[in-house]
Amino acid sequence: MPYSLATFSAFFFLAFSPLVDAQVPLRLERLNRCGDLLDREHSTWCAEVRGLTPDTATLTLDGKPLPAQTVQRDGDSLNIRLNARDHASGPLVVKQGDRSSNAVWLTAQGSHVVAAKPNEVAKNMDGLTTYVDLVSLLIEEDHDGRQEATRLAAKYGATVVGSIAPLNLYQLRLPAKNLVERDALVLRLGSETSVDAVVVEESAPEKNEEADAPRPVADKPDVDSDEWAANRFLDAVNYYRRRIPASQAPLHPQPMRIGLIERDVDFDTADFAGYLGDCSVPRTCVYARDAQKPDGHGTTVAGILAAAWDNGGNTGFLKGLDPASGGFEVIVERNSDAGITANIAASVNLVEDGVRVLNWSWGIHRVGAKNVNGDDVDSLLRSGIAMSGYEELLEEFFLWLRKEHPDVIVINSAGNGASFSGTDEYRLPSSFITDQLLVVGGHQRSDRADLSVDDPAYAVKRNSSNIDMRVDITASACVHASTQAPDQTGAVHCGTSYATPMVTGVVAAMLSINPDLTPEQLRMLLRRSALTLGDNYDFEPMDAEDLTAPILPSERDHRLNDKDVGRSARLDMQKALDLAVQSRLRVR
Template sequence: MLLAGAMAQASEGLRIESLKRCGDLLDTRRQDWCLTVRGLSAQPPTLKLGDKTIPSSAVVREGDRLRLRLDSSERQSGPLWLEHGTRTSNAVWLTLRNSHVLAAGPDEVARNMDGLTTYVNLVSLLIEERHDGRQEAERLAGKYGAKVVGSIAPLNLYQLRLPARNLEQRDALVLRLDSEASVDAVVIEESAPEQAEQERPHTPPRDSDEWAANRFLDAVDFYQRRLPGKQAVIQPQPLRIGLIERDVDFDSPDFADYLGACAIPRTCLYARDADQPDTHGTTVAGILAAGWNNGGNTGFLRGLEPASGGFEVIVERNSDAGITANIAASVNLVEDGVRVLNWSWGIHRVGTRNAKGDEVDSLLRSGLAMGGYEELLEEFFLWLRKSHPDVLVVNSAGNGSTFAGTDDYRLPSSFITEQLLVVGGHQRAQGGERAVDDPAFAVRRSSSNMDMRVDITAAACTHASTLEAGQPGAVHCGTSYATPMVTGLVAAMLSINPNLQPEQVRMLLRRSAMSIGDQHDFERMDAEDLTAPILPSERGYQLGDKDVGRSARLDMQKALDLALESRERVR
C-alpha cells in the first residue's frame, strides 16, 4: 500500500497551491514562509529561489506543507519552485519585501447590519505621517489591549488584533481609535475573502471574434515584424507586470510550459496553482500569458515572442485579507520592480444605483468600510506618485451599469490620478458587416460602468482555459477581462519605449483609439457615454474630426505604432 501510494504521488503533478508569510509578519529579516504543495512524495524536494538552491536545513516539512526560514539580508525576491526527480512545480513569486497583513479565520468574522461579512477583531490603522508608524501603533496597541500583527510600512499602515469578541466591542474600540490624534483612518475589512469582479452570465455566441474590435492580431503582427525589421531595429526591453489575483491552473495546456525555471527573454508566469481552469485569475492571466493554439485562451504577450525582450507576469494576492491585502501585494510588487499593475477588481458602496435607478447588488461595502478604503487608496497613490512615478495601475471600471467616477459609490476607479487608467468594456455589434474603425463595429457592454472617469474601452469577453487541448473554453465577460487587454498593450508599449510616463501612455492610448457609439456634444450631463469623449486635442486639434465627442475604443496596433514614434518625440 505504501509503495502504491508513493508511486501515485510520483506520477501526480507537483504544484504549489499556497504560499504566504507565517510566524511574525513584522520581522523584516528572518522571514518564515508556509507552502501547501500537491504531489509531494516521501523524499524531500529541492527548492529553488531564483538561481539558488534553498538548503534543506532551512526547510521543515509537515505533511503536504513546507515551512521555510529565509534571511532577507542574504537573498532577493524572485521565483520559487520545487524539483523532485523529473517533476517540476509551478513557480510562485516570493517577495522579501515587508508589507503583509493577516486574513481573518472563519471564527473571526460576523454579519453586520448590511448583511455583509466583516472582520471582528482585525483592523488596520493609517498613522499620520509625522509619527513613526510602528512605534505609534505599538503605543496604541498597548493602550487598548491590542497587538500589532501586520503592516504596510511604506503607507504607515499597521494591522491590529483587537480584544473584541463581537461587533459591538469592535465598533466601540474603532470609535476610540479613530479619535486618536495620530490616527488618520481605521480600515475595516468586509470580505471573507474578497470576490473577484466579473459579470453574471450573459454572453455572446462562442464563435464571436471580440478581440477583432481592438485589432489584437494586427498588433501582434506589427510587433513581430516591425521591431526586428531591417531598418531601425528596435531592442525591446524586458518588463515586469503584476496581477492582483489568486492563482492560475497550471494543469491547463495554456500554461503547461510554465513549470520550473523561466528566463527572459521569453514570457514568464509566476503564480499559485488553481484547482480548475476557468477561475478568474486563470482567465485574467491567460489574456496576457496563455500559450497559443491550445484552445481556451490566447495570451497577447506570449504572441509577441520571439521579438519581445521578455515579460515577467507575477500573480500575487498577499492573503485573503480583502482590499488591504490587495494594496499590500501591490506595494510589494512595485518595490520588486513591477512597472504595470493590473487591478481587475473594484467595490461599490451599499445603496449605489445604476443608470436605470436600480440598486447595484454585487461587490458591496458599507459606508464605514468605504471610508477606510478611500483613505487607504489615497495613501497608496500618494506614495506611488512620490516614490514610483513611472508605475501605472490599470483598473476595471466595473460591471454595475453605473458610474465609475463617483467617489461616494465606486472604488478605486473614481480616483483622479495620472497613475490610474480605468477600462470599460464593449462587445461586437450584432448584424451586418462593418469596417473595424466604424464606430458601430462595437457597442457598450450594457453592464459596463461608464462616464468621464473611464479612459478607454476594450473587448469584455474572452474564452476561458480548458483542461484538454483543442477544446474551446467557456466565454467569460466583464470589465475584468477588458482590463488585461489594456495592461498587456501598455506593457508592450513600455517595452518599446521604457521612458514613457503614465500621462504619456494615456495620451497615446487616447490618440490612437478608434471610436465607439453615438457622437455627443459636451453639454449633455445625462449622456451615458462609455468613456471620456475624445477631444479635439486628441485628434490633431481638428474640431470637425469624426471621432471628436465619441467614446474611445482601444486600437492595439496603432498604439504600438505611436509608442514606436514616441522614441523620437512625444507630443
C-alpha cells in the same frame, strides 16, 4: 520458490514507482508569509505542495537552491525561514526528481496583512461579512508608524499583527468578541490624533472578491464571434513581431514586469502547462499559485496576457510577442485573503519588486449605489464605514506611488454594475483622479457583420459596464476561459475584469518598446490611437451615458471637425504600439 500475487504486485510497484511518481503533477498551491509578519531580519513562509512523495524535495529561489536547513517539511506542508540579508525577491520552485512545480513569486518586501478565519467574521447591519477583531490604522505621516501603532495597541489591549510600512499602515488584532465591542474600539482609535483613518475590512475569508456580477441573458455574446478583432489584437501581435526586429531602425525591447492582483492560476490547463519549472526572460514567464479550476478568475485574467497559443481555450497577447520581445514576467499575487487591504499590500510589494504595470481587475460599490436606470447596484457592495477607510487607504497608496514610483501605472476595471465609475462616493478605486490610474470599460461586438473594424458601430457598449467621464478607454469584455484538455473551446466569460488585461498587455508592450513613457504619456497615446464607438454626444455633462470620456480635438491633431471628436474611445492595440515606436524613434 513460487511467488504470491501480493509479492509480485509489491515488486512491480517498487520497480516502476519512479515512473508512477513522474506522472504525478507537482503543484505549489499555497505560499504565504507566516509567523511574525513584522520581523524585518527574517521571514517565514508556509507552503502547501500537492504531489510530493516521501523523497527529498529541492527548493530554488530565483534559480538558486535554498539551503536544506532553511526548509522544514511536514507531509505536504513546507516551512521556509529566510534571512532577509541573504535573499532577494524571486520565483520559488519546488523540484523532486524530474518534476518541477509552478513558480510562485516570493517577495523580500515587508508589506503583509492577516486574513480573518471563518470564526472571526460576522454579518453587520447591511448584511455584509465584516472582520470582528482585525482592523488597520493609517498613522499620520509625521509619526513613526511602527512605534505609534505599538503604543496604541498597548493602550487598547490590542496586538500589532501586520503592516504596510511604506503607507504607514499597521494592522491590529483587537480584544473584541463582537461587532459592538469592535465598533466602540474603532471609534476610540479613530479619535486619536495620530490616526488618520481606521480601515475596517468587509470580505469573506475565502470568497473571490474579483468575480463579476451576474449578466442578464440579453448581455450574453455570440460564443463564436471574434471579440478581440474590435481591438485589432492579431494586427498588434503581427506588428510587434515584424517591427521590433526590422532591418531598418531595429528596436531593442526591454524586459517588463507586470503584476496581477489575483489569487491563482491553473497550471494543469493546456494554456499554462508550459510555464512549469524555472523561467527567465527573454521569454514570457508566469509566477502564480496553482488553482484546481481551469476557468477561475485568475486563470482567465492571466490567460489574456500569457496563455499559450493554438491549444484551445485562451490566447495570451504577451505570449504572442515572445519571438521579438525582451520578455515579460507576469506575477500573480494577492498577499492574503484579507480583501482590499491585502490587495494594496500585494501592490506595494510588487511595485517595490520592480513591477511597472499593475492590473486591478477588481473594484467595490458603496451600499446605496445606483445604476444608470436608477436601480440599486447589488454586487461587490461595502458599507459606508468600510468605504471611508478604503478611500483613505487608496489615497495613501496613490500619494506614495506619485512620490516614490512615478513611472508605475495601475490599470483598473470600471466595474460591472451598469453604474457610474467616477462617483467617488459610490465606486472605488476607479473614481480616483490621478495620472497613474487608467480605467477600462467593456464593449462587445455589435450584430452588424457588414461593418469594417474602424466603424463606430463595429462594437457596442456592454449593458453591464460601468460608464462616465472617468473611464479612459474600452476594450473587449468577452473571452474564452482556459481548458484542461488541449484543443477545446473554453466557456465564454465577460466583464470589465477581462477588458482590463487587454489594456494592461498593450501598455506593457508599449513600455517594452519605450520604457521612458510616463503614465500620462501612455494614457495620451492610448487615446490618440483609439478607435471609436457609440454616437457623438457633443460633450454632454458627465451624468450622460457616455461610455468613456469623449475624444477631444487635441487627441485628433486639434481638428475640430474630426468625425471621432465627441465619441467614446475603443482600444486599438496595433496603433498604440505604432505610436510607442514613434515616440522611441523621436528620442534617438
